[in-house]
Structures are given as structure tokens and as C-alpha cells.
Amino acid sequence: MAAATGKEAVELLDREGSNCDLVLMEVEMPDVDGFDATAIVREKEKSSGRHMPTVALTAYAMKGDRDRSLAAGMDAYVSKPIRHQDLLETIQRLVSGMPDTPSAAPSEKTPAEVLDEALLMSRVGDDLLLLQDLVDLYLGDYPRLLDEIRAALGRKDSRALQRGAHSLKGCTSNLAAKLASEAAFKLEGLAHAGDWGEAGNALESLERELVRLKPALLAVRAETEKKPRPTKTESLQ
Numbered sequence: 001m002a003a004a005t006g007k008e009a010v011e012l013l014d015r016e017g018s019n020c021d022l023v024l025m026e027v028e029m030p031d032v033d034g035f036d037a038t039a040i041v042r043e044k045e046k047s048s049g050r051h052m053p054t055v056a057l058t059a060y061a062m063k064g065d066r067d068r069s070l071a072a073g074m075d076a077y078v079s080k081p082i083r084h085q086d087l088l089e090t091i092q093r094l095v096s097g098m099p100d101t102p103s104a105a106p107s108e109k110t111p112a113e114v115l116d117e118a119l120l121m122s123r124v125g126d127d128l129l130l131l132q133d134l135v136d137l138y139l140g141d142y143p144r145l146l147d148e149i150r151a152a153l154g155r156k157d158s159r160a161l162q163r164g165a166h167s168l169k170g171c172t173s174n175l176a177a178k179l180a181s182e183a184a185f186k187l188e189g190l191a192h193a194g195d196w197g198e199a200g201n202a203l204e205s206l207e208r209e210l211v212r213l214k215p216a217l218l219a220v221r222a223e224t225e226k227k228p229r230p231t232k233t234e235s236l237q
Helices: 006-019 034-048 065-071 084-095 117-123 128-154 158-174 178-193 196-226 232-236
Strands: 023-026 054-058 076-079
Touching: 006 023, 006 034, 023 034, 034 054, 034 196, 054 084, 076 084, 128 158, 128 178, 128 196, 158 178, 158 196, 178 196
Parallel strands: 023 054, 054 076
Antiparallel strands: none
């Protein structure tokens, strides 16, 4: 079985995962990349208790790529051009139950401080379409906001940095993402104080929290797509 995009890979594993023994996950894919696709799959596995062995495949082989792959929930990493023997040994190691590094326990839930799913659902009144719209709006906007924040910090523009951090604080707070919101709030305060040295550290902390938040949001959104929508009759009751 093969998928052309990360979204297709997640959908394929939803349908046919029980017939798979292992996944070769291309990191660079359109729509949803391999890191995010794997994170979504791992999030789903927390409720099923299952763990699909997954090998990251990438042509870039940059320093830190292996650690990033493993942090995203992949079990092993193979760089391109792929050597047949390396791939074969990696597959044999995984199917025999000996991954490159211990993976996070499938039963471990996303910390509520990263994304409080119950609070998020209460804020949208259990309206799945509204939740999807909020997540889509955030995912579409936050890269631009982050670029503006980086640029403002680079030129030491206090007002622009405060404005960008404030906007990011608001949207992450609306999504019940406590740690990301707190990191943005801290950056906003440092920008107001003109503490440029600490602002750089605060931006790094914010970026780390946003990296943790994205796959959690994608997983929640994917789950809403599987839930039945109320009919007009049901919604009037």
C-alpha cells in the first residue's frame, strides 16, 4: 500500500493499519509532512494501545534529523540514497521488537498544558465545525505571525514584537494551549521591557511549544472528522 501525501497516509492507516506490519514514512510530503503524519498516528494510537513501527525516510540527512524523527514518534531513521542493506537491517530490527530507541508509551496522553482538549471542546460548545474552523485558522495564521515576530526581534522593533506576541497569545489561549499562550505572554512582556537578550530565549521557548502544539491540534481535528454530524432534526431537539 502507498500514499502520496501525509494526509492520505494517515487515512490509509486508519483503514488498513491492521493489515500492516511496518510503515516507511517519507518525511517530505505535500499537505501534511511525515513528521506531522506520524504524530497524528501516534496520537490516535494512545486510545487503541497499538503501536505501528515506523521508519523515517529523508533525502536531507541534516544534523539533528534523526533526533527530530524519533521525537516525532518514529522508531528509526534511514537517509537517502537508501542502501538496501541498511533498510533491511532496520526493518528486521523493528519487526523483531528492537527499535533504535524506546518510544513513548502509546497510553501516554498529550499533556493538558500543551492542549486541554476538554476545555477546547467546551469553548466551542462541542461544535465540531467551529473547532475545525478555529484549528484551520490558527494553522494558517501562526507561521505568518511567527515570521513577523522573528523579523521584529531581528530589528529590535518593540511595538511589532509586542503586537505579534499578543496576537499569538490570543489565538493559542482560545485553543486552550496553556504553555504556548504563556510563552507568547512572556515574550510580549520582554518586548515591552526592551529586554532583547531574554526575548531571544523566550522566542525559542515559544517555538518549542508551537512545535508540540501543532500535531496535537492536527490529531484533534482528525478525530472530529470521524465523528457524526447532527442532523437538522437532532440539532433542534
